[in-house]
Amino acid sequence: MRANKKTRLRVERITELMKGKSSLVIVMQDNPDPDSIASAAALRKFANSIAGVVCSITHGGTVGRAENRALVQYLDVNLRPFGQLDFEKFDLMAMVDTQPGTGNNCLPEGLIPDIVIDHHPLRRATRHSHFFDIRRRYGATSTILLEYLLAANIDLDIPLATALLYGIRSDTQDLERQSSRADIKAMEVLFPAANKLMLGEIQRGSVPRDYYQMLDKALKNARVYGNCIVTSLDEVNNPDMIAEVADLLLRSEDIFWTMCTGCYEDKLLISIRTCQQGARADKLIRRIVARRGTGGGHESFAGGQIPLKDESKLSCPKLERLVHKKFVKAVGCDIQHWDNLI
Numbered sequence: 223m224r225a226n227k228k229t230r231l232r233v234e235r236i237t238e239l240m241k242g243k244s245s246l247v248i249v250m251q252d253n254p255d256p257d258s259i260a261s262a263a264a265l266r267k268f269a270n271s272i273a274g275v276v277c278s279i280t281h282g283g284t285v286g287r288a289e290n291r292a293l294v295q296y297l298d299v300n301l302r303p304f305g306q307l308d309f310e311k312f313d314l315m316a317m318v319d320t321q322p323g324t325g326n327n328c329l330p331e332g333l334i335p336d337i338v339i340d341h342h343p344l345r346r347a348t349r350h351s352h353f354f355d356i357r358r359r360y361g362a363t364s365t366i367l368l369e370y371l372l373a374a375n376i377d378l379d380i381p382l383a384t385a386l387l388y389g390i391r392s393d394t395q396d397l398e399r400q401s402s403r404a405d406i407k408a409m410e411v412l413f414p415a416a417n418k419l420m421l422g423e424i425q426r427g428s429v430p431r432d433y434y435q436m437l438d439k440a441l442k443n444a445r446v447y448g449n450c451i452v453t454s455l456d457e458v459n460n461p462d463m464i465a466e467v468a469d470l471l472l473r474s475e476d477i478f479w480t481m482c483t484g485c486y487e488d489k490l491l492i493s494i495r496t497c498q499q500g501a502r503a504d505k506l507i508r509r510i511v512a513r514r515g516t517g518g519g520h521e522s523f524a525g526g527q528i529p530l531k532d533e534s535k536l537s538c539p540k541l542e543r544l545v546h547k548k549f550v551k552a553v554g555c556d557i558q559h560w561d562n563l564i
Contacts, residue, residue: 226369233373236337236353240273243313249304249335251320252283252327253461256293257362258319259285260389263297263382264367265318265339271376278312280304282328283487286460288427293388296420297381304328319363321356322347325516325527339366341393342518343504361401364389365408372411383415388424400520436460440467440482444563448555451477451563452546455484457538461491465525468493474563479553483545485530485538492517492526492545510548 240246246269250258262279269275282304285291294301305328309315316337320327323345329335334347338354341363348354357366364386371378378386390409394401397409436455440463444453451471455464461484468482478498484491492510494503503524507517510526517526528545530537550557 229369230373232353232355233370236268236355236370237272237374239336239353240269240275240314243273243275245312246275246277246314246316247307247309247312248277248279249315249317249320249327249329250279250281252281252304254281254283254285254290254319255287255389255462255465256290256385256392257364257389259290259293259297259299260382260385261318261339261363261367263299263385264364264371265316267379267382268367268370268374268376272374275314278302278307280307283461286462287466288429288433289392289424290427290462292424292427293385296424297385309333318367321345322351323516324518326518326525339363341366342520359402361394361397361399361405362390362392362408364393365402365405368408368411369404378412378415380415380417381420383412384417384421384424387412387416388421399522433460433463436463437467437470440471441564444471445560446474446477446563447550447557447560449477450479450481450550450553450555452481452550453483453563454542454546455482458484458486458491461486464491465493468495468523471495471563472497479549481546481549483542485542488530490515490528490530490538490541490545492528494519494524494526494549496522506549506552509552510545 248262250262266277269277280302315335317335318339321338321340334350336352338348338351340356341360343358344356368386390405440453444451464482464484468480471480472495480495482493494507496503502521504519507524507526511517511528515528547557
């Protein structure tokens with residue numbers, strides 16, 4: 223896999239930006255997925271190798287999903303809580319798999335990172351960064367970072383190759399969801415170098431007992447409106463579960479749309495999934511949250527968040543009902559006619 227001219231030029235620019243710097247903080251999504259984790263690890267490897275820059279990786283939420291915790295442990299990544307860092311002590315700040323103003327990271331409003339690398343649609347604030355590389359046609363940010371490593375002739379160690387492969391597989395659902403030719407080529411490069419045994423162990427990460435309790439709640443709360451399913455997890459201590467339930471329910475027979483919501487730390491979190499040809503989940507989530515919150519994603523999967531104005535226990539159920547109603551109507555189903563899933 224050879225890096226194209228654009229990637230080589232970008233590698234030259236980011237290398238120049240890192241020259242003479244000694245420290246870099248890498249900001250991920252609050253609740254990072256495998257693509258976020260692998261991309262952060264890859265950027266750390268790049269900065270260490272190309273300019274001897276010492277890196278810290280941070281996020282503002284939790285690593286809740288079992289597979290993600292297993293990936294962090296395998297990479298031996300020390301994730302630092304966002305609130306415990308003094309950003310003035312770092313020479314550079316980077317964001318991977320997220321951007322300023324998306325609502326899924328803890329970056330304070332008005333603070334612009336020096337570097338942004340992502341595969342989601344370009345945000346206005348990102349244009350103010352010294353360096354940004356946004357490729358919305360790519361299925362994973364991991365693919366972009368792999369191209370950087372290859373263009374810089376940096377050797378891939380087995381754990382990082384395994385993580386990048388899992389990041390691409392996870393975000394593209396094994397190339398079935400919004401993948402590009404670049405993602406396919408990346409997997410061809412990574413597969414021989416990855417630890418397949420470890421990859422299987424990560425995917426089968428052990429889960430706590432309350433995982434099944436949350437799953438039981440999601441199924442009991444689920445309602446079927448025509449070809450869509452809507453459910454709520456109420457208050458959660460693991461926000462990753464919201465997206466996991468939305469993914470799981472999309473496997474239901476004759477279902478084209480799913481939505482799962484849940485309240486976490488004074489926010490209503492929303493995950494939308496679709497397998498409908500030509501659908502735009504990213505546009506739909508922005509319509510649903512409107513001016514109340516933020517949202518984004520891709521054609522087949524998206525997420526959003528709406529801050530709760532009052533105490534979460536009082537305002538969350540009312541807001542959830544409103545969001546569910548807007549979603550069902552937006553996908554063309556009848557809100558008046560529903561069935562229990564189980």
